[in-house]
Amino acid sequence: MKRSLEHIQYTDDTETLARFAKAxxxxxxxxxxxxxxxxxCCFTGDLVDVLPFSQSTISQHLKxxxxxxxxxxxxxxxxxxxxxxxxxxxxxKRLFKSFFE
Structure with a gap:
């Protein structure tokens, strides 16, 4: 039997944790x-100096x-x-700690 997840209500914490995990x-x-x-703190250029990626790639990750x-x-x-x-x-930190405990 196939189940649909369309009707599940997620808590705010669950949605926040998922957003952080995706990032x-x-x-x-x-x-x-x-x-x-x-x-x-740092500027994009600082990251370009220490990471082997282009500014556009780093900017996308920052976004x-x-x-x-x-x-x-x-x-x-x-x-x-x-x-x-x-x-x-x-x-x-709180959400991940709670999730893994």
């Missing part, structure tokens, strides 16, 4: 987060992390300074 689903994004955690709410960007024309979104980072 963490690429090794480059994990590397970016690890770098940001050590540096507190995914920002859309998930794991990082935030502060516009300093013509650059954007990125850092970990501390409040959401704490939420992500």
């Amino acid at each position: 963490l689903g690429h090794p480059t994004r994990i590397t970016i987060l690890q770098y940001l955690e050590k540096q507190s 995914e992390l920002k859309n998930a709410g794991l990082i935030q960007g502060e516009v300093n024309p013509p650059k954007i300074k990125y850092c970990i979104h501390q409040e959401n980072w704490k939420i992500a």
